[in-house]
Amino acid sequence: MLNDKECPLCGEKATTTHVEAETIGGELRYCDPPREVVNCDRCGDYAIESNLALNIQAGRKPRGEIDLLLPDGEGGEKKVKVKLHLLSGRTKTYWVQTDKRLPLTRECLLEQLGSAQVPKNPAQCADKLLLYVKLNSSRYGSVVALERKKDWPVAYAHDAEEFVHFSKHLAEARMIRDVGGTRNSEGRKVVLTMEGWKRTEELATAGPDSNQAFVAMASERDMEEVCWPVVRLALQDTGYDPLCVNWQEDNEKIDDYITAEIRRSALVIVDCTHHKQNVYYEAGFAHGLGRTVIPMCREDEFTAEKRQFDLMTYRHIVWDDANDLYAKLCNRIRGMGLDRKGGETVKPTKKRPGKT
Numbered sequence: 030m031l032n033d034k035e036c037p038l039c040g041e042k043a044t045t046t047h048v049e050a051e052t053i054g055g056e057l058r059y060c061d062p063p064r065e066v067v068n069c070d071r072c073g074d075y076a077i078e079s080n081l082a083l084n085i086q087a088g089r090k091p092r093g094e095i096d097l098l099l100p101d102g103e104g105g106e107k108k109v110k111v112k113l114h115l116l117s118g119r120t121k122t123y124w125v126q127t128d129k130r131l132p133l134t135r136e137c138l139l140e141q142l143g144s145a146q147v148p149k150n151p152a153q154c155a156d157k158l159l160l161y162v163k164l165n166s167s168r169y170g171s172v173v174a175l176e177r178k179k180d181w182p183v184a185y186a187h188d189a190e191e192f193v194h195f196s197k198h199l200a201e202a203r204m205i206r207d208v209g210g211t212r213n214s215e216g217r218k219v220v221l222t223m224e225g226w227k228r229t230e231e232l233a234t235a236g237p238d239s240n241q242a243f244v245a246m247a248s249e250r251d252m253e254e255v256c257w258p259v260v261r262l263a264l265q266d267t268g269y270d271p272l273c274v275n276w277q278e279d280n281e282k283i284d285d286y287i288t289a290e291i292r293r294s295a296l297v298i299v300d301c302t303h304h305k306q307n308v309y310y311e312a313g314f315a316h317g318l319g320r321t322v323i324p325m326c327r328e329d330e331f332t333a334e335k336r337q338f339d340l341m342t343y344r345h346i347v348w349d350d351a352n353d354l355y356a357k358l359c360n361r362i363r364g365m366g367l368d369r370k371g372g373e374t375v376k377p378t379k380k381r382p383g384k385t
């Protein structure tokens with residue numbers, strides 16, 4: 030039985046509501062599988078598959094990793110070590126950025142943890158904390174409270190102690206400044222300095238926190254007419270600035286340009302239809318940089334003979350028409366917790382998106 034008085038992720042006192050059906054866009058839909066809607070001061074509000082919540086609660090060790098059996102993408106299961114503080118980081122940042130609940134599911138959990146949004150080192154954790162201060166600064170000089178016990182997931186910290194180290198680092202690097210007389214054992218009140226504003230601006234225009242999404246696909250007519258307009262719309266609707274260099278004017282240094290733009294992008298969409306070498310190269314380059322790569326392929330081209338080995342381990346979006354592609358891509362981005370706008374799940378309709 031699930032203890033509905035505590036947060037499955039962090040163990041803090043929380044309220045948990047069991048949900049079997051919900052209304053989306055005026056329509057009642059059953060949740061399959063059922064989920065728990067959790068309201069935790071520390072991890073924010075989020076939704077979690079009931080079974081997953083139960084497994085985590087039963088196996089949770091203080092500040093530790095947990096072994097979970099998760100789908101391996103080939104119909105079986107595999108045992109995976111999951112760091113719970115990173116999940117707290119994902120749910121909290123999604124909640125503060127979008128005001129929407131991140132849905133944690135067994136199917137998407139590994140993608141959610143592997144995405145470029147999850148910091149890979151302490152320097153990136155400090156950047157996350159800085160972005161949080163920026164998010165709460167409506168103007169230069171805004172005072173932002175950082176509470177050590179409640180706010181540590183915004184920096185993807187292991188605990189309150191590590192969170193304090195990150196905030197100290199930002200103060201020493203003169204990115205934030207303590208507001209006099211407000212620092213105590215529970216936290217500190219800070220303002221973002223001009224150096225801090227500059228740094229957040231850099232982060233917003235390059236790397237995993239930028240708004241740019243790079244799109245790689247074959248320069249074929251069907252791609253230009255069907256695939257690209259839909260991918261562009263899906264990315265715009267999830268809060269990204271899409272960039273596809275295929276149909277831009279010729280550039281002599283196109284390779285340098287492409288690799289620079291991939292570096293600047295948070296997300297890379299790779300459509301493998303027509304199986305062009307350069308598309309696979311761009312996917313590999315993005316993967317090597319630690320960017321989140323979402324591979325796709327049109328159904329008729331997604332055959333064992335045509336698929337290339339190096340992308341086989343990824344879960345492809347296999348689409349058959351524009352409408353199908355739009356819904357699947359939006360839902361994948363949302364399922365991974367990468368939607369910058371926190372939109373609702375899209376149900377395929379007969380109408381092609383963007384057309385009447």
Ligand SMILES: [Zn+2]
Nearest residue numbers: 036039069072
């Ligand atoms: Zn929590």
